[in-house]
Amino acid sequence: MFNKKTLPVLLVILGIGIFAAFQTIGSGNPPTKYERILRQVGIMLEQGHYSPKKIDDAFSREVFTKYLEAIDPEKQLFMKPDIDQLKQFSDKIDDEIHGAALQSFQAINSVYAQRLNEYLSSYKELLDKPFDFTADETFVDDKDKLDYPANDKERKELWRKRLKYQVLIRYADLISTNEKLSKDKARTTASMEKEARDKVLQSTNRIAERLKNKFTEEDRFNDFVNTITSCMDPHTTFFPPLEKRSFDEQMSGRFYGIGASLRQEEGNIKILTLVTGSPAWKSGEVQIGDVIAKVGQANEEPQDMAGYDVEDAVKLIRGKKGTEVKLTLKKTDGTTKVVSLIRDEIVIDETFARSAIVNEGSRKIGYIFLPEFYADWERPNGAKCAEDVAKEVQKLKAEKVDGIIMDLRNNGGGSLYDVIQMVGLFIDEGPIVQVKDRDGTPSVLRDKEKGVLYDGPLAVMVNEFSASASEIFAAAIQDYHRGIIIGSTSTYGKGTVQRNIGLDGGRGGLMAMTGDDAASNLGTVKLTLQKFYRINGGSTQLRGVASDVVLPDQYENFKFREKDNPDALKWDEIAKAKYNVWTSGADLDVIKKAEAERIRNDNVFSAIKKNADKLAELNDRVYTLNLKKYMEEQKEIKDLVKEMDRLTKTQKANPVELLPEDLARYDSDQAKKDRQTQWLNNLKNDIYLNETVNVVNNMISQQAIVKTK
Numbered sequence: 001m002f003n004k005k006t007l008p009v010l011l012v013i014l015g016i017g018i019f020a021a022f023q024t025i026g027s028g029n030p031p032t033k034y035e036r037i038l039r040q041v042g043i044m045l046e047q048g049h050y051s052p053k054k055i056d057d058a059f060s061r062e063v064f065t066k067y068l069e070a071i072d073p074e075k076q077l078f079m080k081p082d083i084d085q086l087k088q089f090s091d092k093i094d095d096e097i098h099g100a101a102l103q104s105f106q107a108i109n110s111v112y113a114q115r116l117n118e119y120l121s122s123y124k125e126l127l128d129k130p131f132d133f134t135a136d137e138t139f140v141d142d143k144d145k146l147d148y149p150a151n152d153k154e155r156k157e158l159w160r161k162r163l164k165y166q167v168l169i170r171y172a173d174l175i176s177t178n179e180k181l182s183k184d185k186a187r188t189t190a191s192m193e194k195e196a197r198d199k200v201l202q203s204t205n206r207i208a209e210r211l212k213n214k215f216t217e218e219d220r221f222n223d224f225v226n227t228i229t230s231c232m233d234p235h236t237t238f239f240p241p242l243e244k245r246s247f248d249e250q251m252s253g254r255f256y257g258i259g260a261s262l263r264q265e266e267g268n269i270k271i272l273t274l275v276t277g278s279p280a281w282k283s284g285e286v287q288i289g290d291v292i293a294k295v296g297q298a299n300e301e302p303q304d305m306a307g308y309d310v311e312d313a314v315k316l317i318r319g320k321k322g323t324e325v326k327l328t329l330k331k332t333d334g335t336t337k338v339v340s341l342i343r344d345e346i347v348i349d350e351t352f353a354r355s356a357i358v359n360e361g362s363r364k365i366g367y368i369f370l371p372e373f374y375a376d377w378e379r380p381n382g383a384k385c386a387e388d389v390a391k392e393v394q395k396l397k398a399e400k401v402d403g404i405i406m407d408l409r410n411n412g413g414g415s416l417y418d419v420i421q422m423v424g425l426f427i428d429e430g431p432i433v434q435v436k437d438r439d440g441t442p443s444v445l446r447d448k449e450k451g452v453l454y455d456g457p458l459a460v461m462v463n464e465f466s467a468s469a470s471e472i473f474a475a476a477i478q479d480y481h482r483g484i485i486i487g488s489t490s491t492y493g494k495g496t497v498q499r500n501i502g503l504d505g506g507r508g509g510l511m512a513m514t515g516d517d518a519a520s521n522l523g524t525v526k527l528t529l530q531k532f533y534r535i536n537g538g539s540t541q542l543r544g545v546a547s548d549v550v551l552p553d554q555y556e557n558f559k560f561r562e563k564d565n566p567d568a569l570k571w572d573e574i575a576k577a578k579y580n581v582w583t584s585g586a587d588l589d590v591i592k593k594a595e596a597e598r599i600r601n602d603n604v605f606s607a608i609k610k611n612a613d614k615l616a617e618l619n620d621r622v623y624t625l626n627l628k629k630y631m632e633e634q635k636e637i638k639d640l641v642k643e644m645d646r647l648t649k650t651q652k653a654n655p656v657e658l659l660p661e662d663l664a665r666y667d668s669d670q671a672k673k674d675r676q677t678q679w680l681n682n683l684k685n686d687i688y689l690n691e692t693v694n695v696v697n698n699m700i701s702q703q704a705i706v707k708t709k
Contacts, residue, residue: 206307413468495541
């Protein structure tokens with residue numbers, strides 16, 4: 001039976017099996033480091049991946065196409081004749097993975113280096129003369145709508161439009177700032193246009209410097225290998241040794257900063273994750289996917305981040321505790337916002353579960369916030385989210401709450417053991433989730449504890465970023481008819497599990513499976529090994545968990561869920577586990593139908609949906625290069641975003657308060673007390689919490705009616 005003691009043993013057995021296969025099949029000694037890596041990765045994918053694609057000519061052609069897009073995402077370096085020339089290698093990559101001499105990468109790399117040098121010797125000339133912003137031109141910045149230029153003339157025209165668009169953004173910003181100045185300080189349009197070109201030249205110089213000196217052949221090879229692994233599925237990833245160490249350092253939280261991990265994507269620095277309780281998270285203005293356009297130190301002139309790599313960007317963003325850093329963020333809806341943050345030590349305890357009470361007249365509704373399914377296995381008394389949530393439930397029961405809301409929005413998952421224990425707080429003993437590897441029959445993981453800690457009305461809040469363990473929890477609550485799931489149309493849709501395996505084999509490869517994460521000189525592969533299934537037999541993969549009551553939000557139309565990646569593993573189902581649905585007396589189906597109808601007729605949520613659709617329509621990545629039209633479009637977008645901000649805040653504050661014992665606990669620590677107050681204020685303005693409270697109120701009323709009959 002599954003428990004936390006048997007988990008390491010299972011992983012060791014699994015690791016030994018895969019490692020033995022690697023040793024047996026990969027016993028040859030390829031002549032180069034690149035070929036060794038390629039061969040080991042191929043063996044690992046074929047012998048260990050949960051659902052490996054056949055590594056054949058079709059797979060090779062997919063890798064070929066995606067690798068060209070990875071190193072030239074804007075399709076501005078390679079030309080059609082280059083692609084035609086390189087196509088002779090498009091069906092050879094599978095042979096190279098299986099041991100043939102590596103030729104495709106060298107051939108692509110050689111053409112790439114030549115075309116890159118041509119661009120680096122041309123952009124300064126294109127920025128040397130003023131642009132005409134009265135011309136009625138458009139610039140397409142969507143690789144799916146672009147083809148490679150047919151010749152050098154088309155390619156230079158693409159360069160011209162891209163640089164012109166970058167200048168236009170800065171020029172329009174300068175004009176907007178200039179309009180606010182007094183007449184004696186106002187500037188000429190010519191001087192502002194020149195300054196905009198100078199700024200683009202500076203940022204492009206940095207990009208050129210990085211591409212020449214930092215984006216090495218080895219970096220391009222690492223991208224090549226990562227393209228191969230990600231063609232299996234989006235979560236199978238190759239980490240070269242330095243990148244793996246850098247990733248671990250960024251996630252450690254042992255520094256003074258803003259609490260955000262970053263990644264480089266298509267020449268931009270993007271927000272990858274936010275640490276709960278950190279300055280970035282608490283601001284409410286920094287979101288995953290935001291592009292960091294500039295970084296400024298207090299009142300100093302901000303530095304343009306174009307051309308910076310993640311390591312250099314982190315150096316600018318980190319600093320002494322209490323100092324100010326200003327981020328200019330380009331949001332996913334196309335708008336730009338300057339956010340001021342005060343650096344602080346990342347407060348780990350704010351990633352833990354905490355609770356509050358919403359006072360609804362004579363009723364009290366408990367609220368539990370869980371940012372992640374954490375588990376500290378290294379310390380005997382380390383924090384475990386299931387234990388912490390149980391404590392919060394007990395505190396709320398002591399306050400005699402009439403219902404409980406479990407908030408899993410933006411919760412990306414974590415400990416499988418803890419999610420099983422947590423579901424067990426709300427149901428009697430029974431199956432929670434099914435897990436299947438590539439060869440075995442599904443294992444049913446159960447809550448074995450008899451009895452229920454809390455048996456009252458329950459609602460679970462989710463959104464597009466609720467993934468993995470969050471989806472297991474929501475799915476189990478839904479399948480047992482234990483509560484109502486409220487939020488976006490569906491959760492993220494990640495129903496797979498990965499483990500890190502070092503390519504060197506031996507201790508490095510095996511211990512990475514058991515959590516020791518020993519270093520590997522060749523690199524590490526995060527490999528998809530298993531798949532989750534609901535107890536009703538359906539997978540959480542791809543489809544996620546559909547909400548019982550859908551609340552429209554601004555992110556619905558943005559394509560970042562699992563289903564939006566063509567290489568994601570498919571949805572399927574297995575046999576249903578045996579379980580008994582919850583019997584509370586209230587008819588949840590009636591409540592779901594009534595609440596869904598109420599939301600559909602709600603003017604505010606109708607407006608949110610309409611505005612979200614309009615923002616998605618405007619954000620089609622086809623941009624005008626005409627100054628007048630550009631500024632008109634930007635005004636329309638900014639007005640929509642401003643309206644969206646207004647709509648997503650309650651007109652009347654939610655009556656939320658901390659529990660008495662929590663108030664007393666924070667009295668001695670003013671900093672923590674201030675952070676709790678800010679968290680509470682955010683909840684008071686949260687329209688989605690407000691609507692969830694309405695749903696729980698309906699559940700309470702329905703249950704009361706049943707009891708009186």
